[in-house]
Amino acid sequence: MLGLWVVLGTLALGSVAGVVLKARNGRVRAARPASAKQALPGPVADVLDPAVAVTLVQISTTFCAPCRHAKAVLSTLASGTEGLRHVELDVTDQPEVAQALGILRTPTTLALAADGRELLRIGGVPKGADVLDALRPHLAPAL
Numbered sequence: 001m002l003g004l005w006v007v008l009g010t011l012a013l014g015s016v017a018g019v020v021l022k023a024r025n026g027r028v029r030a031a032r033p034a035s036a037k038q039a040l041p042g043p044v045a046d047v048l049d050p051a052v053a054v055t056l057v058q059i060s061t062t063f064c065a066p067c068r069h070a071k072a073v074l075s076t077l078a079s080g081t082e083g084l085r086h087v088e089l090d091v092t093d094q095p096e097v098a099q100a101l102g103i104l105r106t107p108t109t110l111a112l113a114a115d116g117r118e119l120l121r122i123g124g125v126p127k128g129a130d131v132l133d134a135l136r137p138h139l140a141p142a143l
Helices: 002-024 042-047 065-079 095-101 128-139
Strands: 027-030 054-060 084-090 108-113 118-123
Touching (some): 027 128, 042 054, 042 084, 042 095, 054 095, 065 084, 065 128, 095 108, 108 128, 118 128
Parallel strands (some): 054 084
Antiparallel strands (some): 027 118, 054 108, 108 118
């Protein structure tokens, strides 16, 4: 009888964890206020274009299946929105970049202003409309 309760408890805990993870996937979060301006890691700073209002930097790894879907969503969004650029950065061989940015999962997308400020952060596969709504104030001059 004890074994049955263990199995039911494990299933219940697994279900709750699944619901929580699904709810958090693709959620757009505002950037955390930086206590001190810290420099971006070199590979991230190198992809910023001062002529573009917002750069979406997608942090990916080689074997990340959801990263391909995130890339499709973000590249389509960027190609149809003036002042928005999408760059995918593979950190498989450079985990120090993800560590410096505080990234614990892939895909994670950072929306960076031309000066390198983090505007928002998305964990998982983003929803295009949500990303565009969150970025609209930063793209206002271009829209």
